[in-house]
């Protein structure tokens with residue numbers, strides 16, 4: 001690894017992405033259930049195997065009727081049966097007859113509407129008093145009105161969110177092709193770091209980056225990260241890195257990438273030909289080492305400053321991890337917000353400022369714009385990032401700014 005290279009954010013992101021190939025798709029037979037696929041990315045389009053709904057069915061608990069029978073309501077109809085949800089019965093209805101029906105039950109072929117029980121004198125096994133006139137189709141969910149058979153319900157590259165996974169199940173999927181979740185290790189270094197809750201001497205601070213990065217991974221759908229703490233000693237760091245890189249798809253470290261005498265991560269990674277030491281035209285998060293290690297894993301060696309590490313994760317690690325999973329969208333969606341307050345931005349680089357939103361989606365700095373990188377306290381309340389492009393020296397109140405929203 002040569003001396004640090006100066007790059008724009010886009011150049012660095014694209015360089016990292018060029019080192020990544022998506023995992024092989026894996027087909028899962030869904031006979032044993034598919035809750036375990038939640039959060040994974042689809043490697044295939046999903047089409048519904050049948051119309052949604054499968055058959056015309058009742059949207060209400062009430063009486064299935066021939067709508068013409070309700071003309072001149074109130075009217076009294078003869079009750080000739082009951083159709084609960086799950087019933088396969090299709091009772092015949094002659095003019096003047098009705099059946100009790102429950103929400104989700106198939107509509108009898110002879111009926112064309114449902115009167116909800118509130119518009120009657122209640123459920124009765126023999127006679128139904130219908131108090132309203134209704135038209136054909138009322139309170140009926142028609143076969144295929146949500147999606148026709150064969151319609152697309154999810155696309156390759158989309159994440160199996162709760163909604164998509166349940167749509168695939170409802171659409172009759174029996175096998176889904178997905179890409180697995182990456183195995184990720186988090187490594188923190190720094191002699192000043194004590195486990196949270198321990199007594200602190202002068203010069204010592206609570207270690208918080210491992211919680212930050214492993215938590216950001218969980219929020220990205222990657223739940224089982226390995227977390228390691230390591231002393232600032234080159235040989236130990238080298239060994240730990242080599243072990244993690246041979247057993248994981250990615251290693252995300254924080255600390256030790258600056259030009260300081262003790263910046264061990266940068267020194268150790270200098271021996272890796274596929275890893276570059278870069279200063280990104282970005283604030284915070286300028287120094288980083290990234291690339292593919294000889295042992296196999298991608299390394300994202302992010303700065304130790306907590307907000308710098310969070311920004312590095314957001315702009316570089318998250319898209320790369322998504323690319324491994326074959327995601328169609330690598331970055332979170334960019335939205336437009338309006339600055340409620342003004343702030344300064346460095347003109348020679350992209351500024352990524354943690355912000356809070358008001359009820360009109362206006363944004364204001366969550367931390368001092370001049371001191372972003374260490375401001376772990378203010379960052380705790382941040383709801384998003386404002387992305388202020390290179391070339392802008394000041395954001396004025398009322399300016400339109402691009403933002404991304406952080407979860408939840």
Ligand SMILES: Nc1nc2c(c(=O)[nH]1)N[C@H]1C(S)=C(S)[C@@H](COP(=O)(O)OP(=O)(O)OC[C@H]3O[C@@H](n4cnc5c(N)ncnc54)[C@H](O)[C@@H]3O)O[C@H]1N2
Nearest residue numbers: 188190207208209210255256257258263286303304305308
């Ligand atoms: N002479 C220069 N000094 C620095 C430069 C520079 O260009 N020239 N760049 C600054 C910038 S920008 C950054 S960012 C940092 C990068 O530093 P390192 O990656 O080497 O990080 P450390 O020095 O190890 O730590 C920085 C800061 O973060 C705290 N930290 C580290 N790890 C944790 C953790 N796990 N939990 C909580 N806090 C952590 C650490 O105590 C330091 O305060 O370098 C600047 N310096």
Ligand code: MOO
Nearest residue numbers: 284285286308373
């Ligand atoms: O790049 Mo550093 O993160 O500005 O503080």
